Amino acid sequence: xxxxxxxxxxxxxYADPPQSSAGRELSEAILRLRRAEHVQADRAQERAGLxxxxxxxxxxxxxxxxxxxxxxxKDLLVMLTTSSATVTNVVERLVTRGLVERVQHPHDRRAxxxxxxxxxxxxxxxxxxxxxxxxxxxxxxxxxxQAATTxxxxxxxxxxxxxxxxxxxxxxxxxx
Numbered sequence: 001x002x003x004x005x006x007x008x009x010x011x012x013x014y015a016d017p018p019q020s021s022a023g024r025e026l027s028e029a030i031l032r033l034r035r036a037e038h039v040q041a042d043r044a045q046e047r048a049g050l051x052x053x054x055x056x057x058x059x060x061x062x063x064x065x066x067x068x069x070x071x072x073x074k075d076l077l078v079m080l081t082t083s084s085a086t087v088t089n090v091v092e093r094l095v096t097r098g099l100v101e102r103v104q105h106p107h108d109r110r111a112x113x114x115x116x117x118x119x120x121x122x123x124x125x126x127x128x129x130x131x132x133x134x135x136x137x138x139x140x141x142x143x144x145x146q147a148a149t150t151x152x153x154x155x156x157x158x159x160x161x162x163x164x165x166x167x168x169x170x171x172x173x174x175x176x
Contacts, residue, residue, distance in 0.1 A: 030157075044127040055127065056080065057090045058099060061116045062124045070105075070113045099123060 013031070018024050041052075048055050060079050064071045071079075077087045091114060094100035099120040105111035116124075139147060 040131040044131065048123050048127040050123075053080065053082070053086070054090055054093055055124075057087075058094060058116065058120055059124055059128075061094075061100060061114055062121055065116050065121075072111060072113055076114060094120075 013027060018027050045052055045055050048058070050058065057076060057080060060076065061071055073084075073087055073091055076091070077084055080087060080090070091100065091102075094114075095102065099117055101115050101117055102112045103115045105113060142150065
């Protein structure tokens with residue numbers, strides 16, 4: 001029973017429901033999508049055999065590598081918004097597993113960059129491929145009009161949530 005509560009908690013709104021039945025159906029679909037995204041994130045972590053933080057760090061390093069950007073441990077510290085001790089431990093675990101290499105900066109002998117190995121690229125791709133493929137498959141089933149309408153809705157919703165976050169941060173109204 002406790003796991004049922006945990007599984008279904010994300011399917012509830014902490015606000016009044018939309019006024020129309022179609023709106024309520026849409027909000028339920030969004031909440032189901034949110035739950036499914038959480039399940040997929042857990043699945044990716046399990047597939048990769050890494051902790052959530054280690055997988056997040058590895059994903060950032062892989063993306064930076066693909067974008068041809070150098071990432072230092074200090075950069076990773078900023079991206080993960082955690083302590084330097086935690087980043088040091090994350091990097092050490094990823095290096096020990098052969099997923100990241102420390103590479104000397106070509107001009108500054110004191111600086112190092114973190115570079116994902118080919119194994120890291122494979123781990124990240126395999127951890128997320130099925131999820132992302134499913135998303136693309138469903139999108140490709142839509143007509144261009146349906147895709148445009150859905151994109152407009154999702155963009156508006158994301159913008160509203162981003163503005164809410166910015167507003168609350170500006171007012172200092174977030175819980176600690």
